[in-house]
Amino acid sequence: xxxxxxxxxxxxxxxxxxxxxxxxxxxxxxxxxxxxxxxxxxxxxxxxxxxxxxxxxxxxxxxxxxxxxxxxxxxxxxxxxxxxxxxxxxxxxxxxxxxxxxxxxxxxxxxxxxxxxxxxxxxxxxxxxxxxxxxxxxxxxxxxxxxxxxxxxxxxxxxxxxxxxxxxxxxxxxxxxxxxxxxxxxxxxxxxxxxxxxxxxxxxxxxxxxxxxxxxxxxxxxxxxxxxxxxxxxxxxxxxxxxxxxxxxxxxxxxxxxxxxxxxxxxxxxxxxxxxxxxxxxxxxxxxxxxx
Amino acid sequence: xxxxxxxxxxxxxxxxxxxxxxxxxxxxxxxxxxxxxxxxxxxxxxxxxxxxxxxxxxxxxxxxxxxxxxxxxxxxxxxxxxxxxxxxxxxxxxxxxxxxxxxxxxxxxxxxxxxxxxxxxxxxxxxxxxxxxxxxxxxxxxxxxxxxxxxxxxxxxxxxxxxxxxxxxxxxxxxxxxxxxxxxxxxxxxxxxxxxxxxxxxxxxxxxxxxxxxxxxxxxxxxxxxxxxxxxxxxxxxxxxxxxxxxxxxxxxxxxxxxxxxxxxxxxxxxxxxxxxxxxxxxxxxxxxxxxxxxxxxxxxxxxxxxxxxxxxxxxxxxxxxxxxxxxxxxxxxx
Numbered sequence: 001x002x003x004x005x006x007x008x009x010x011x012x013x014x015x016x017x018x019x020x021x022x023x024x025x026x027x028x029x030x031x032x033x034x035x036x037x038x039x040x041x042x043x044x045x046x047x048x049x050x051x052x053x054x055x056x057x058x059x060x061x062x063x064x065x066x067x068x069x070x071x072x073x074x075x076x077x078x079x080x081x082x083x084x085x086x087x088x089x090x091x092x093x094x095x096x097x098x099x100x101x102x103x104x105x106x107x108x109x110x111x112x113x114x115x116x117x118x119x120x121x122x123x124x125x126x127x128x129x130x131x132x133x134x135x136x137x138x139x140x141x142x143x144x145x146x147x148x149x150x151x152x153x154x155x156x157x158x159x160x161x162x163x164x165x166x167x168x169x170x171x172x173x174x175x176x177x178x179x180x181x182x183x184x185x186x187x188x189x190x191x192x193x194x195x196x197x198x199x200x201x202x203x204x205x206x207x208x209x210x211x212x213x214x215x216x217x218x219x220x221x222x223x224x225x226x227x228x229x230x231x232x233x234x235x236x237x238x239x240x241x242x243x244x245x246x247x248x249x250x251x252x253x254x255x256x257x258x259x260x261x262x263x264x265x266x267x268x269x270x271x272x273x274x275x276x277x278x279x280x281x282x283x284x285x286x287x288x289x290x291x292x
Numbered sequence: 293x294x295x296x297x298x299x300x301x302x303x304x305x306x307x308x309x310x311x312x313x314x315x316x317x318x319x320x321x322x323x324x325x326x327x328x329x330x331x332x333x334x335x336x337x338x339x340x341x342x343x344x345x346x347x348x349x350x351x352x353x354x355x356x357x358x359x360x361x362x363x364x365x366x367x368x369x370x371x372x373x374x375x376x377x378x379x380x381x382x383x384x385x386x387x388x389x390x391x392x393x394x395x396x397x398x399x400x401x402x403x404x405x406x407x408x409x410x411x412x413x414x415x416x417x418x419x420x421x422x423x424x425x426x427x428x429x430x431x432x433x434x435x436x437x438x439x440x441x442x443x444x445x446x447x448x449x450x451x452x453x454x455x456x457x458x459x460x461x462x463x464x465x466x467x468x469x470x471x472x473x474x475x476x477x478x479x480x481x482x483x484x485x486x487x488x489x490x491x492x493x494x495x496x497x498x499x500x501x502x503x504x505x506x507x508x509x510x511x512x513x514x515x516x517x518x519x520x521x522x523x524x525x526x527x528x529x530x531x532x533x534x535x536x537x538x539x540x541x542x543x544x545x546x547x548x549x550x551x552x553x554x555x556x557x558x559x560x561x562x563x564x565x566x567x568x569x570x571x572x573x574x575x576x577x578x579x580x581x582x583x584x585x586x587x588x589x590x591x592x593x594x595x596x597x598x599x600x601x602x603x604x605x606x607x608x609x610x611x612x613x614x615x616x617x618x619x620x621x622x623x624x625x626x627x
Contacts, residue, residue, distance in 0.1 A: 035418060086590045093355070094593035097546045100539055101585035108578040224425075224535065231422045266433040269426035273412075276423055280415050 002134045007257045008250075013141045013210065015249020016148035020203035021226035022233070022241035023155065024196030030172040030236035031192045033092060037099040038079060039200055040223020041106035044216065046072045046201025047121070047208035048114055054124050061124050065147075068205055069198040076197025077190045085186075110216035118215035121208040144206045151199060152242055158195075159238065168192055172236065225252070228272050234282030243283060247271075300605040307604055308464055319456060329456050335564045336456075336463040337520050342544045342556040343470045344513030349542065350551035350599075351474060352506040353486030354413070355421035359514055359541050361428025362401045364533035366515025367522035368441050370397030371450045374523065378451055390453040390523055394462070397519035398512045404431075405511020406504060413503045428538055435530040446529030454524035462520065466513060471553055473509065482506045483551070547588060549595030554602035559595070 021043055028036040050068040053059045059067065083102050087095045128139045159165040167188045170178040179185055207222055208214045229248040233240025248268055255264040281287055315332065318324040324332070341363060348356040370393040377389055384392075412423050436444045473479045481502045484492040493499050522528055544563050548555030566584075570577040 029418075035421075083586055083590070087593060090589075090593035093546055093550065094589045096355075097543055098586050098589040100543060101582045101589065104578060104582035105586065108576075108582060112575055112579065220535075228422065228426070231419065235418065262437050263433065266430045269430050273423050273426050276415060276419055277411055280419060 003257070005135050007253050009135070009137055009141060010257075011250035011253035012246070013144055013249070014253055015246035016145050017203050017207050017210065017245075018222065018226045018229050018249050019242045019245025020148050020151065020199050020206070021222060022229040022245045023152070023238060024200040024203075025227050025230040026233070026235055026238055026241035027168075027192050027196045029230070030238075031168065031189055032084070032088065032095075034084060034095050034099060035227065036196075037096070037223075038102040038106055039196070039226070040219030041103050041110070042072055042076055042079075042197050042200045042219070043204030043207065043223065044110060044214075044219035045075065045106065046197075046204035047214045047218065048110065049201070050124070050205040051119055051121055051208065051214045054122050064124055065202060065205060069201045072201035072204075073194040073198040076193040076200075080190060080193040107216055107219070114214075114216060116216060118213045121212050121214050124205075124209060140209060144210065147202070147206065151202060155195070155199070155238070164188070164191060225268065228268065232272050232275055232282055234285030237282070237284050240282055240284035296605075300603070303605050303608065312460055315456065315460070331565060331568050333454060333456055333459050333524055335561055336459045337517050337524065338541075338544065338560040338564045339463055339557050340466050340517040340520065341514060341541050342548065342560040343467060343553055344510045344517060345541050345545050346548075346551065346553060346556045347470065347473070347482075347506050347510040347513070349545050350549075350553075350556075351479065351482045351486060352503060353550070354503075355417060356424045356507075356510070357421045357535075357538050357542055358424030358426075358428030358431075359510075360533040360535075360537040361424075361431040362405060362511040362514035363518035363521065363537075364428075364431055364435060364528075364530070365404050365511075366397035366401040366518030367528055367533075368435060368447065368518075369400040370394060370515070370519035371447055371522040371528060372441065373397070374451060374453070375449065386451075386453045387458055389451075390458065390519075393453075393523065394516050394519040397522075398515040401515025401518065402508050402512035405508040405514075409504045409507030409511075413500065413507060425535060425538070428533070429535060432530050432533050435533075442528075444530060446527060448527055450522055450526045450528070452523060452526040454520055459520055459524070462516075466516060467553070467557070470513065474553065478502065478505060486551075543585065547585070547595055549597040549599060551599040552595065552597040552601055555595055555597035558597075558602070 021039065024039050024042070025036060028034060028039070046068045049071050050064050053064045053067050079102055083098050084095060087098055123140070125140045125143045130137045130139070130142075159168060167178070167183045168191070170181065170183055171185055171188045175185060178188075203222075203226070204219070208218070225248055226245065229244035230241045231244070232247060233242070233244030235241075251271055252264050252268055255267045259267070275283065279285070315324070319329060341359065345356065345359045348354055373396040374389055374393040377384070377392070408424075408427050412420060412427075415423055435441060441447045474483075481492070481497045482505070484495070484497060485499050485502060489499055540563075544559050545556055547563065548557070548559030567577055567581055570580055
């Protein structure tokens with residue numbers, strides 16, 4: 001039982017990170033129908049900037065997080081402007097290939113700038129271990145879960161209550177109608193990239209703190225898993241991405257604890273396939289009828 | 293067969309034989325060393341992979357991002373088959389062993405294509421893409437954990453049966469088969485699904501059956517490509533058949549032009565040879581590669597050839613015509 005509770009907390013920890021990264025995928029997909037393959041690399045760069053801010057500049061924790069999020073938001077907007085905007089009316093597959101290209105480019109850029117050897121991420125959060133009965137919870141875990149939940153609530157409020165958030169929802173629902181309503185679509189898309197990339201960077205920092213490492217290809221697997229989480233919850237739906245992230249994190253932790261470490265990824269994929277076969281648009285997705 | 297078609301076949305055949313002779317002479321005179329021959333063999337294998345992926349991605353128009361999985365199935369099953377055959381003491385000529393192993397690899401991969409395609413092809417677009425990624429990752433993880441084929445350490449000791457001579461002709465045969473498929477009744481049915489699924493269903497085409505057919509055929513040829521890869525490398529490891537390899541093949545197909553087989557061939561050649569050429573400045577190799585990809589997509593989103601095919605005879609005819617026009621203009625000036 002204790003082991004189970006312990007694993008439950010670990011699952012929440014990993015799941016909240018996946019959820020943060022998945023939000024970026026789902027927001028971008030919702031608004032321009034593009035699988036942003038470069039998102040995993042954005043989280044990797046976010047982790048690197050946090051690493052630099054913490055080790056070279058010795059900034060306080062909040063400044064480390066904030067600087068990494070702000071820099072990545074700017075880079076995210078720049079990527080959209082340079083690589084994706086010229087292709088907005090091109091076939092969707094071309095945009096997808098461009099996203100893959102950007103992903104490869106950022107990965108190799110990181111290889112050249114930071115070199116391939118993994119760096120040790122310092123413990124940026126104050127470290128204490130709380131004991132409840134026989135369960136141990138480190139403060140890092142609590143901070144990770146807390147920060148993720150805080151930003152998710154913030155995002156939810158932003159999307160539902162503010163004018164910009166409403167514009168985002170409008171553009172993702174019907175771009176042409178949104179233009180007719182006087183919404184600046186380009187600015188809204190840039191804002192989406194900024195928010196998504198900032199959350200991705202935060203996810204990257206938390207991920208690197210949890211696994212103590214930073215390396216150029218660290219974005220690939222969590223990126224893929226976060227993408228799966230987004231699809232599982234119903235891509236384009238923000239609560240779906242959060243739900244999917246927690247499910248994937250939980251399933252992964254539980255399989256690693258009780259079944260097998262080597263098969264964990266396969267089981268994650270198998271669950272995705274089974275869900276999609278029965279509910280082709282994801283857990284929270286709505287079925288749209290095809291019209292002739 | 294009308295006269296024009298005959299001429300086209302003849303010209304293509306001459307070009308194929310001529311190209312082969314060029315390579316033959318280069319290899320015999322050692323102008324091309326083993327390193328370059330290796331690149332040529334890998335290029336042939338990638339051509340097969342790209343053309344087979346084009347059946348699903350180009351003809352059928354579906355996003356299939358798990359081609360490496362079928363390649364892995366073909367590679368492992370054919371390698372196990374040929375190893376069992378050779379261990380069993382059957383001393384067949386190498387080419388016969390290779391062809392048998394290729395057929396086994398192709399059929400096993402094709403069966404898996406059928407099994408995976410039947411339930412998944414009702415998904416559309418991105419959802420299909422992610423499910424195919426999922427299946428190919430599951431296949432890879434299976435081979436990592438599967439003891440009899442060496443697990444994560446890889447499968448060693450496969451007899452090397454592939455050389456440039458046989459891989460060249462096998463590639464030609466596969467190319468011929470896929471070209472023929474594209475022009476057959478079945479191929480046209482598959483293409484009509486890409487153009488408009490509802491309209492083709494209304495025209496009486498059993499769309500589900502043809503979708504599964506396209507998927508299985510693509511898997512079959514991917515299995516053939518995988519068999520060649522196994523018997524060329526003589527060593528297989530599961531990590532080779534990861535997600536990035538599938539993406540790499542998909543990039544080749546999109547860059548060549550979805551639905552254009554000649555485009556696939558050219559882009560497979562370029563994208564296999566280019567990274568090797570850039571090897572001299574190794575550190576920046578993939579950086580340049582990815583930049584080329586982005587720039588290419590921004591300026592030519594439909595790929596090199598779009599959906600049209602490059603035709604040698606049409607090319608030659610246009611050359612002759614241009615010459616004639618030039619001559620007649622020149623003649624006009626002289627008189």
